[in-house]
Amino acid sequence: MxxxxxxxxxxxxxxxxxxxxxxxxxxxxxxxxERLKNSTKQIAARADRTGVAIENSADPVELEAHLAxxxxxxxxxxxxxxxxxxxQARRLRTQYGFTGxxxxxxxxxxxxxxxxxxxxxxxxxxxxxxSLEIWNASARSxxxxxxxxxxxxxxxxxxxx
Amino acid sequence: MYRYDEFDATxxxxxxxxxxxxxxxxxxxxxxxxxxxPLRLMNGLYLQLHAYMLRVAVPYGTLxxxxxxxxxxxxxxxxxxxxxFTTRQNxxxxxxxxxxxxxxLEHLAEVEMHAIQTSGNCIRNVTADHWAGVAADEAxxxxxxxxxxxxxxxxxxxxxxxxxxFKIAVTGASADRAAIRYHDIGLRLKKxxxxxxxxxxxxxxxxxxxxxxxxxxxxxxxxxxxxxxxEAIMRVYNLHGRRDNKYKARIKILVxxxxxxxxTAQVEREYARIDAPHIEPEQQExxxxxxxxxxxxxxxxxxxxxxLALRLEKHEDFAGWVERNVSAHRAPGYGIxxxxxxxxxxxxxxxxxxxxxxxxxxxxxxxxxxIRISHEQNLVLPNVAKRDLFALWQSLGExxxxxxxxxxxxxxxxxxxxxxxxxxxxxxxxxxxxISRRLGDPARQREIGDMKIKISGCINACGHHHAGHIGxxxxxKRGEEYYQITLGGSGDERASVGxxxxxxxxxxxxxxxxxxxxDTYMGLRENGETFLEAYRRVGPDPFKEAVxxxx
Ligand code: SF4
Numbered sequence: 052m053x054x055x056x057x058x059x060x061x062x063x064x065x066x067x068x069x070x071x072x073x074x075x076x077x078x079x080x081x082x083x084x085e086r087l088k089n090s091t092k093q094i095a096a097r098a099d100r101t102g103v104a105i106e107n108s109a110d111p112v113e114l115e116a117h118l119a120x121x122x123x124x125x126x127x128x129x130x131x132x133x134x135x136x137x138x139q140a141r142r143l144r145t146q147y148g149f150t151g152x153x154x155x156x157x158x159x160x161x162x163x164x165x166x167x168x169x170x171x172x173x174x175x176x177x178x179x180x181x182s183l184e185i186w187n188a189s190a191r192s193x194x195x196x197x198x199x200x201x202x203x204x205x206x207x208x209x210x211x212x
Numbered sequence: 213m214y215r216y217d218e219f220d221a222t223x224x225x226x227x228x229x230x231x232x233x234x235x236x237x238x239x240x241x242x243x244x245x246x247x248x249x250p251l252r253l254m255n256g257l258y259l260q261l262h263a264y265m266l267r268v269a270v271p272y273g274t275l276x277x278x279x280x281x282x283x284x285x286x287x288x289x290x291x292x293x294x295x296x297f298t299t300r301q302n303x304x305x306x307x308x309x310x311x312x313x314x315x316x317l318e319h320l321a322e323v324e325m326h327a328i329q330t331s332g333n334c335i336r337n338v339t340a341d342h343w344a345g346v347a348a349d350e351a352x353x354x355x356x357x358x359x360x361x362x363x364x365x366x367x368x369x370x371x372x373x374x375x376x377x378f379k380i381a382v383t384g385a386s387a388d389r390a391a392i393r394y395h396d397i398g399l400r401l402k403k404x405x406x407x408x409x410x411x412x413x414x415x416x417x418x419x420x421x422x423x424x425x426x427x428x429x430x431x432x433x434x435x436x437x438x439x440x441x442x443e444a445i446m447r448v449y450n451l452h453g454r455r456d457n458k459y460k461a462r463i464k465i466l467v468x469x470x471x472x473x474x475x476t477a478q479v480e481r482e483y484a485r486i487d488a489p490h491i492e493p494e495q496q497e498x499x500x501x502x503x504x505x506x507x508x509x510x511x512x513x514x515x516x517x518x519x520l521a522l523r524l525e526k527h528e529d530f531a532g533w534v535e536r537n538v539s540a541h542r543a544p545g546y547g548i549x550x551x552x553x554x555x556x557x558x559x560x561x562x563x564x565x566x567x568x569x570x571x572x573x574x575x576x577x578x579x580x581x582x583i584r585i586s587h588e589q590n591l592v593l594p595n596v597a598k599r600d601l602f603a604l605w606q607s608l609g610e611x612x613x614x615x616x617x618x619x620x621x622x623x624x625x626x627x628x629x630x631x632x633x634x635x636x637x638x639x640x641x642x643x644x645x646x647i648s649r650r651l652g653d654p655a656r657q658r659e660i661g662d663m664k665i666k667i668s669g670c671i672n673a674c675g676h677h678h679a680g681h682i683g684x685x686x687x688x689k690r691g692e693e694y695y696q697i698t699l700g701g702s703g704d705e706r707a708s709v710g711x712x713x714x715x716x717x718x719x720x721x722x723x724x725x726x727x728x729x730x731d732t733y734m735g736l737r738e739n740g741e742t743f744l745e746a747y748r749r750v751g752p753d754p755f756k757e758a759v760x761x762x763x
Contacts, residue, residue: 132250132333134373138450141370145487162234162251169369192230195223197363199439200490201370207363207497210219 056174107135128157144171164190232314256327267330272340272358273301273585277572284568297561335365341383342586354384356502375453376461391703416467419673427472444483513545517598533616551591552615556652561589570611621651629669636669638686638693679703683710732758
């Protein structure tokens with residue numbers, strides 16, 4: 052599953068930790084929400100980075116107490132038509148002030164690149180076979196956005212009307 | 213009327229280019245139909261029974277002559293010489309070819325139009341009172357707000373993959389001509405005690421298989437707060453609306469499941485922590501948009517035109533048309549002209565390209581270049597001086613556009629039904645044609661008076677049958693079409709959902725049943741009460757008895 056960040060395919064330094072594995076002291080790992088809640092102290096003491104993957108039905112409020120120890124939050128698209136993670140991302144960025152990496156995973160389609168960026172995602176696990184070229188073209192296909200307060204293209208607020 | 217600036221124009225062009233690329237990828241197989249589907253839907257393109265169907269947005273139902281001419285051009289060039297105006301104030305073309313669609317969109321962009329979000333699980337084209345800005349009973353013109361919402365909802369990054377489609381309607385008048393409580397969000401501009409104008413907000417209405425009237429979630433919302441508040445509603449819905457069952461995915465189900473109070477509390481909580489200052493449009497931006505909707509320069513005319521009075525006396529047909537089709541205008545000496553797209557026995561909402569061009573010309577000559585589309589599938593010339601009414605009526609007559617039946621029994625709303633629609637369970641157009649022929653005698657329908665008959669070809673209720681005084685729903689059992697009748701529905705400020713009167717009827721017996729209902733009403737009405745008033749007084753029983761005794 053190629054990972055795209057900043058318009059490039061990059062090596063993924065993160066590893067998703069299996070439920071049966073112990074939390075290692077080193078290495079960038081992504082844990083489940085359960086794990087995060089149950090092993091708070093252990094995670095806070097880690098030398099390397101920790102991320103969490105949450106389901107798209109989870110309320111970001113559950114992460115609130117842990118945000119200081121999180122460098123990455125992975126949000127899920129079980130189907131590309133299931134848009135809950137857009138609102139989760141938006142909440143994490145604007146209401147919880149999360150500044151770490153927001154990763155989109157699951158059924159992530161190239162044609163959603165622009166929207167994903169605008170709500171605050173910055174890395175994307177895209178389905179095999181989608182070319183980087185098309186991804187970047189898609190992310191750039193709309194350079195203007197009407198919505199105020201969203202990232203991405205040139206927002207209407209910055210446009211001298 | 214709103215005019216695109218450079219931002220709007222570039223936005224729409226980029227969207228066309230983007231879709232052109234997507235169509236190419238579909239045609240050469242890079243995109244599967246499943247992946248292409250939500251993309252084409254967000255550009256108004258459906259796959260129907262026989263062909264693709266393109267639905268073009270007419271935002272809040274307002275357009276000018278150049279735009280109408282372009283619609284006629286598209287009908288001639290890419291379709292079969294006609295278009296179908298819908299209950300969503302849109303126009304549909306039934307026969308475009310997929311590779312042509314990007315070109316059609318480019319033509320539309322030339323006249324500041326598009327097909328963005330006329331379908332798909334996103335915020336649909338915003339609808340508004342078709343008399344907005346000219347109605348005599350208005351607190352404020354809702355169109356600047358509708359335009360603001362058009363912009364805000366266009367390719368909204370957070371709300372483009374909702375559980376289900378999402379429809380917003382807005383009115384500024386006390387009489388509700390936009391059926392706001394039948395929408396996912398309904399907005400009404402009103403004045404408070406201090407003379408300030410704000411919104412009354414309703415959420416969770418809808419038709420479909422579970423019709424619901426939207427409860428009020430906010431009695432008063434300051435105008436500037438509209439977008440942040442809408443975002444709060446949308447976010448609660450996007451996160452918590454059901455996605456496991458498409459028939460339970462509309463916001464009305466969420467509102468109903470939580471209860472209006474709890475839903476409202478969740479929205480208010482979200483609203484309290486939303487990044488409002490960032491989302492709110494700037495005052496100057498609101499002013500910029502509103503300036504486009506400033507009232508035009510009306511001539512200073514006397515309220516009554518003496519020449520008109522004379523014509524009315526001499527021409528009975530003309531007088532009948534003025535009575536039904538011309539409504540009160542806020543400017544003295546002007547009228548709102550409603551053009552019926554419901555010729556007796558015709559297809560509701562269909563217009564030929566010749567008719568579109570004729571209306572465009574007449575709007576230029578007589579209506580300050582403005583045309584409206586009503587959700588009742590008729591056209592409106594909103595700014596006609598009374599002294600011009602006679603000439604206008606004569607010209608309309610030359611194009612078979614002078615039917616004097618607005619609001620009468622033959623002014624029927626009907627969805628495309630099984631003749632076009634892939635989801636249909638029964639035909640609706642032939643049913644409408646049959647009823648129209650049966651009840652359409654001019655004297656008879658005038659005698660019957662105000663009557664809204666609305667027909668849907670399946671449970672999705674695009675023909676608004678739940679809101680029909682007489683509603684007709686086409687269904688299918690073992691390969692046979694049959695039709696359920698509901699009575700007492702209404703989409704106005706006293707909105708109600710029609711009640712099913714009993715077992716359905718075959719296509720052959722349906723028109724008889726409708727006629728029996730109408731005759732029953734004629735027999736029992738008192739003091740000139742309308743059908744709806746009479747129904748509300750006597751209830752369904754007399755109608756049931758009459759209908760099921762004879763069939
Ligand atoms: S009501 Fe049903 S048949 Fe009619 S247009 Fe809608 S989906 Fe099609």
